[in-house]
Amino acid sequence: MEEKIAYEKAIELESIKSQFFSNISHEFKTPLNIILATMQVINKNIENKSIISIEGANLDRYMNSIKQNCYRLLRLVNNIIDISKIDYGYYDIELGNYNIVSVVEDITMSVLEYVNNKGIELVFDTEVEEEIIACDPDKIERIILNLLSNAIKYTEADGKISVNIYSDKENVYITVSDTGIGIPEEKINNIFERYEQIDNKLTRNFNGSGIGLSLVRSLVEMHEGRVWVESKVNEGSKFIISLPKKTVATENVKSVDLTKSKVEKCSIEFSDIYK
Incomplete structure (x- = not known):
């Protein structure tokens, strides 16, 4: 009986952890999308010469760094959300x-x-x-x-x-x-x-x-x-x-x-x- 109770508690704890990761991943995704959208607007203005960096400042390099690290976070968030969907049986494939x-x-x-x-x-x-x-x-x-x-x-x-x-x-x-x-x-x-x-x-x-x-x-x-x-x-x-x-x-x-x-x-x- 003690083992059964311990097992049920472990299952409940795992479910809570999965739900927490899923929720926090969704919370991350909204600001990430805003950052990416803002970055696209800035890049467009750089391309149109509406934004000009001072001499010696490699603005493209900084923007690329922002984009790559946003993509890293987005990849992690997407993976966690998808894994959570699979765990809860909500992830469908269209054959x-x-x-x-x-x-x-x-x-x-x-x-x-x-x-x-x-x-x-x-x-x-x-x-x-x-x-x-x-x-x-x-x-x-x-x-x-x-x-x-x-x-x-x-x-x-x-x-x-x-x-x-x-x-x-x-x-x-x-x-x-x-x-x-x-x-x-x-x-x-x-x-x-x-x-x-x-x-x-x-x-x-x-x-x-x-x-x-x-x-x-x-x-x-x-x-x-x-x-x-x-x-x-x-x-x-x-x-x-x-x-x-x-x-x-x-x-x-x-x-x-x-x-x-x-x-x-x-x-x-x-x-x-x-x-």
């Missing part, structure tokens, strides 16, 4: 029949210039030209951008990141692999746990909230798929996603355009990567 090959390729190619500017080679390859499956392209974009963000964080210049797609009779497989620092063996089984981080002196400049991979796993599981990782220290990591080959009842195969706000989405997802 449609899409060519998953095109969806993943479009997402990967949208960050090509960004990755190349970091001195990293990005390669997309597929063994199949078309696989129509039930998925939510917006959530697939979130998954792939998160995995690419992690790959960039832990891959040095002159490294390589590869995105590959292949399939068997039952599943489609998406892999995101890199030649980065890898994951210690004792961490591999826990890497998708919430707030889990790689404790490595090489990664201290990139430590985040530990929410991203937990969110990836949740989004993959909402597609009735699974995700796992293979890694060796100093050799790199490979994240593998399997999605079932199934479709939903609909008349037509849908196409999707993920180009809307893709620059801003990439900027938010990659905001905690510092050169």
Whole structure:
């Protein structure tokens, strides 16, 4: 009976904590949006020469710093809100029949210039030209951008990141692999746990909230798929996603355009990567 009471109290405490994080995240989002909107107005005035900085003052640099750190906070807030929605069962995915090959390729190619500017080679390859499956392209974009963000964080210049797609009779497989620092063996089984981080002196400049991979796993599981990782220290990591080959009842195969706000989405997802 004592164990049962202790367990119920622990569950209640966890629920209170989750509700607190969700509430405070929503409170953060309003002033963040105001800051971002104000920053856009200032940038427009700088562009129009309505605001001119004194000689020697690098105003663009300061504005970029404000924007990047706003994006960092916005990324954290969005992740916490989404995790809270998933916990309470309010997070929905909108499944449609899409060519998953095109969806993943479009997402990967949208960050090509960004990755190349970091001195990293990005390669997309597929063994199949078309696989129509039930998925939510917006959530697939979130998954792939998160995995690419992690790959960039832990891959040095002159490294390589590869995105590959292949399939068997039952599943489609998406892999995101890199030649980065890898994951210690004792961490591999826990890497998708919430707030889990790689404790490595090489990664201290990139430590985040530990929410991203937990969110990836949740989004993959909402597609009735699974995700796992293979890694060796100093050799790199490979994240593998399997999605079932199934479709939903609909008349037509849908196409999707993920180009809307893709620059801003990439900027938010990659905001905690510092050169």
